[in-house]
Amino acid sequence: MYIRKQRLLTPGPTPLLPAALHAMMGSDIHHRTEDFRKLYKQVLSDLGTVLGTTNDVLVLVASGSGGLEAATQNFFSPGDETLICSAGKFGERWVEIMKAWGMKATVLAAPYGSAVKPEAVEEALAKNPNIKGVFVQASETSTGTQHDVKAMGLAVKKTNALFVVDAITGIGTMPLAIEDWGLDIVIGGSQKAFMIPPGLAFVAISSKAWAVAESATAPRFYFDLKKEKKNAVNGESAWTPNTSLLLALAEALKYIKTLGMDNLIGNAQLLARATREAMKALGLELFSSYPGSSVTSVRPPAGMDSGVIIKEFRTRFNAIITNGQGSMKGQIFRLAHLGYFDFHDLFAVVAELELILAANGHPVRFGSGVAAVQEVYAEAAMLKVPELAVQ
Numbered sequence: 001m002y003i004r005k006q007r008l009l010t011p012g013p014t015p016l017l018p019a020a021l022h023a024m025m026g027s028d029i030h031h032r033t034e035d036f037r038k039l040y041k042q043v044l045s046d047l048g049t050v051l052g053t054t055n056d057v058l059v060l061v062a063s064g065s066g067g068l069e070a071a072t073q074n075f076f077s078p079g080d081e082t083l084i085c086s087a088g089k090f091g092e093r094w095v096e097i098m099k100a101w102g103m104k105a106t107v108l109a110a111p112y113g114s115a116v117k118p119e120a121v122e123e124a125l126a127k128n129p130n131i132k133g134v135f136v137q138a139s140e141t142s143t144g145t146q147h148d149v150k151a152m153g154l155a156v157k158k159t160n161a162l163f164v165v166d167a168i169t170g171i172g173t174m175p176l177a178i179e180d181w182g183l184d185i186v187i188g189g190s191q192k193a194f195m196i197p198p199g200l201a202f203v204a205i206s207s208k209a210w211a212v213a214e215s216a217t218a219p220r221f222y223f224d225l226k227k228e229k230k231n232a233v234n235g236e237s238a239w240t241p242n243t244s245l246l247l248a249l250a251e252a253l254k255y256i257k258t259l260g261m262d263n264l265i266g267n268a269q270l271l272a273r274a275t276r277e278a279m280k281a282l283g284l285e286l287f288s289s290y291p292g293s294s295v296t297s298v299r300p301p302a303g304m305d306s307g308v309i310i311k312e313f314r315t316r317f318n319a320i321i322t323n324g325q326g327s328m329k330g331q332i333f334r335l336a337h338l339g340y341f342d343f344h345d346l347f348a349v350v351a352e353l354e355l356i357l358a359a360n361g362h363p364v365r366f367g368s369g370v371a372a373v374q375e376v377y378a379e380a381a382m383l384k385v386p387e388l389a390v391q
């Protein structure tokens with residue numbers, strides 16, 4: 001018998017920042033008080049700071065999908081023509097949302113593990129000037145793929161269409177120059193790089209999008225962003241907010257500001273690179289040909305179901321990692337890097353993976369994956385004084 005601490009290592013929910021978790025204990029406040037208004041104003045302002053935008057950023061009580069739905073119903077009308085870039089399960093979610101709200105969707109689909117090319121977006125926009133919105137995932141979490149939202153944004157910016165970016169795992173893992181790249185509506189979620197539990201969605205909205213909202217006719221009640229904006233100005237939310245998560249978020253944003261958004265992104269990128277090197281050293285193949293830094297999707301050795309790896313992480317080490325979604329189930333396992341992940345986590349994950357592979361008849365030279373991570377650490381971080389963000 002030996003101790004196995006539980007470790008949540010999935011790409012959402014992600015590991016929690018202890019200070020944020022502790023802050024949730026202060027939830028016995030009322031939301032129509034000065035205490036709350038101060039908290040809410042701080043959170044809204046800090047969200048703008050870490051996202052690097054002066055666009056309005058609103059907070060909704062919902063998981064990330066609520067933010068996707070709000071972005072649809074507040075800026076578009078039934079019958080509108082939309083262009084969906086779909087490279088995985090979350091791209092398919094955009095298509096389902098369009099269907100639910102009666103928008104007409106043209107789908108630019110890339111096979112799982114691949115990405116939609118910006119040129120295809122430019123071409124589709126040139127062919128159909130009636131397109132009112134282009135929808136994409138900055139980071140497609142189901143496959144571990146990153147989209148070139150900069151090139152896409154610059155193409156959409158030249159048209160009247162709005163560019164709607166599900167950046168739920170893009171935020172904190174890749175640069176996103178919201179205004180410069182013309183990202184009109186950017187959606188985030190609390191349980192990803194923000195290091196707090198699920199339940200809040202964030203929506204950053206450009207002035208181009210607000211202007212379009214004036215004539216959008218899709219019905220809305222709970223997710224009424226104009227109403228939220230009006231209330232936000234006074235430090236309030238339209239409905240009863242999720243006070244405990246806002247307390248957590250305030251702490252997490254303080255931490256991210258101290259760290260610096262660039263460093264949060266750099267952290268994810270370095271861990272992702274080290275992970276790719278480790279997988280190569282272990283002879284494992286990456287699933288994505290455009291791998292992002294939120295999560296790395298890896299194919300198990302030939303003949304092995306990835307579910308075995310996921311199960312053994314849990315049973316042997318009490319570590320929770322994710323399988324593929326939908327038809328990718330059994331085909332891949334996913335190692336996350338977004339938010340509160342560090343080298344300590346990665347060393348353990350790679351060492352454990354080596355043991356799991358060996359225990360299942362796939363001989364590995366113990367330490368070969370770990371050594372690859374050590375090489376990346378040594379090259380990138382060895383000589384730096386590690387003064388940053390100890391918490």
Ligand SMILES: *Cc1c(COP(=O)(O)O)cnc(C)c1O
Pocket residue numbers: 012063064065066090137139140141166168169189198
């Ligand atoms: C997590 C995630 C979502 C939102 O899912 P919820 O379960 O509604 O929070 C949407 N898009 C992407 C890319 C995600 O990773």
